[in-house]
Amino acid sequence: MRIIDTTPKRLSAPPYLLGAAVLVSCTLGVPLVYLLVRSLQAGRATWESILATQLVPLLVTTLLLATVVTALTCVIGVGLAFLIERTDLPGRNFWRVLAAMPLVVPPYVGAFCYLTLLGPRGLFEQWLADRLGVAAIPEVRLIGLPAGVLVLTLFTYPFVYLLASTQLRNSDRTLIEAAYACGRGPWQTFRRVTLPLLAPAIGAGGLLVCLYALADFGAVSLLRVDTFTAAIYLQLTSRFDRGGAAALSAVLILIAAFVLWAEQRLAGRGRFTQVKGSWRPPSTLELGRWRWPALGFVGLVVGLALLLPVGLLTVWTVQSFLDESTLREVWASSYNSIWSALGNSLWSAAVAATLATVGALPVAFLLVRYPGRVATLLYQICQSGYALPGLVVALSLVFLGSQWLDWLYGTVAMVLLAYIIRFLPEALQGLRSALAQLAPSLEEASRSLGCGPLATWWRVVLPLLWPSLLAGWALVFLSSLRELPATLLLRPAGFDTLPIRVWIPASESVYVHAAPPALLLVLLSVVPLSFLFVRNRSVPRP
Numbered sequence: 345m346r347i348i349d350t351t352p353k354r355l356s357a358p359p360y361l362l363g364a365a366v367l368v369s370c371t372l373g374v375p376l377v378y379l380l381v382r383s384l385q386a387g388r389a390t391w392e393s394i395l396a397t398q399l400v401p402l403l404v405t406t407l408l409l410a411t412v413v414t415a416l417t418c419v420i421g422v423g424l425a426f427l428i429e430r431t432d433l434p435g436r437n438f439w440r441v442l443a444a445m446p447l448v449v450p451p452y453v454g455a456f457c458y459l460t461l462l463g464p465r466g467l468f469e470q471w472l473a474d475r476l477g478v479a480a481i482p483e484v485r486l487i488g489l490p491a492g493v494l495v496l497t498l499f500t501y502p503f504v505y506l507l508a509s510t511q512l513r514n515s516d517r518t519l520i521e522a523a524y525a526c527g528r529g530p531w532q533t534f535r536r537v538t539l540p541l542l543a544p545a546i547g548a549g550g551l552l553v554c555l556y557a558l559a560d561f562g563a564v565s566l567l568r569v570d571t572f573t574a575a576i577y578l579q580l581t582s583r584f585d586r587g588g589a590a591a592l593s594a595v596l597i598l599i600a601a602f603v604l605w606a607e608q609r610l611a612g613r614g615r616f617t618q619v620k621g622s623w624r625p626p627s628t629l630e631l632g633r634w635r636w637p638a639l640g641f642v643g644l645v646v647g648l649a650l651l652l653p654v655g656l657l658t659v660w661t662v663q664s665f666l667d668e669s670t671l672r673e674v675w676a677s678s679y680n681s682i683w684s685a686l687g688n689s690l691w692s693a694a695v696a697a698t699l700a701t702v703g704a705l706p707v708a709f710l711l712v713r714y715p716g717r718v719a720t721l722l723y724q725i726c727q728s729g730y731a732l733p734g735l736v737v738a739l740s741l742v743f744l745g746s747q748w749l750d751w752l753y754g755t756v757a758m759v760l761l762a763y764i765i766r767f768l769p770e771a772l773q774g775l776r777s778a779l780a781q782l783a784p785s786l787e788e789a790s791r792s793l794g795c796g797p798l799a800t801w802w803r804v805v806l807p808l809l810w811p812s813l814l815a816g817w818a819l820v821f822l823s824s825l826r827e828l829p830a831t832l833l834l835r836p837a838g839f840d841t842l843p844i845r846v847w848i849p850a851s852e853s854v855y856v857h858a859a860p861p862a863l864l865l866v867l868l869s870v871v872p873l874s875f876l877f878v879r880n881r882s883v884p885r886p
Contacts, residue, residue, distance in 0.1 A: 364706035375740035383594035386587035421504025446649035448869035452562025462486035492569035504549030559733030600731035660859030693824035696763035738833035762830035771816030778812035818872035
């Protein structure tokens, strides 16, 4: 038997490829370095004030929020994935799609929906007060840390669910049958076999949720949860203390870096590989008397995370057409109408997605085809945006723009740059995986037939990478479309996007005005998410 070594050879990278990768990495890494430098220049008095008054409460609240949300999303995501993929749950195909759809609802949209229902002077409180004949019922108010946990859990659990369901769908039933043959029951089999196989998916999904909880700004601000992002925004906008904002941002960056390090250490402790070639689909577990309670659990989660907020947004949008003043202010305004915000959102997200996908190509190609310390370092620099909250990226660009880039400061280009820094890692991950699966022999064969590097790239590599390019583009487009804090801090005057049109009235509790752009944002998000979902379902099983 002939063994073919597919390990990339240590060849010198072409100067143009190395130069492009260095340019992309420096663009993404300079704001982070500059922010850290500014935090060190904040001054002793600023650090002493933060340490004495803010650091401990912010650390406790932020870490508690991220920890509880991550734990709950793992439980809910894995539970839904197991019920939908491995049991005889009624309507499995129907729930398989609906369980992933809460990703189209940004958490800040879900936050103002639940504030309207359960917040101070909310609909439920008013209804209960009328029924009991009292002025207010403070005990039913959904606000603060519990509200943040509820909202972030409901709208981020699909990160875990999608990864876990894919793993469950593609695993081999032989492992389960072997456990049953050894006398293990359903619960023991789940704990000893299924759960270890799910560990990589749970770890990856939990990491996404944890970083999202650390970075979230819109939901925690509306729900009055005192986290680092809310404190940074307050320092920058109300107190005009850039040094204090930079110091708090540096602490948040260290927390995110520690989370990434911890996840990598835990992920490296064990790996599971399926070595049997004859794959068989997993068997279906009969729920028996637990069938209807399981259906109720799935329906409750989907109802709270998708049907309730979308239903409220639809009702409020219809009301905006029926009320003349709201119709005039929201839909028929001659200045910066909802239609201009829609156009700004679409073209800015499309441009950012295109530039991020193109920028990720040289970095991914350098890492896969010319591996080494330089390629790994450039890749890690590009990945730094993955752990940076949008508010921190925006703050670093504010510092850079006000000091060195006056010509760029206050322009739409600065907003696009923030999108690219934040979301280029999403395109980079997919391209790296796709390139790693392309044998270098295909390119070598093209070169041996007389095609140059450019022709080989255009006629061989690009067609094979095209599905991954589209998937990466769709991911960046979806993320840029929903980005709130970076747009809020960096947008020029008159440049409103749909998230801005949601945020301004929602922060003033004018929810009828916030609902139409929020519903448009949700509907627009369905398109790229549907593409990603269909593509994921179409991947052949092992």
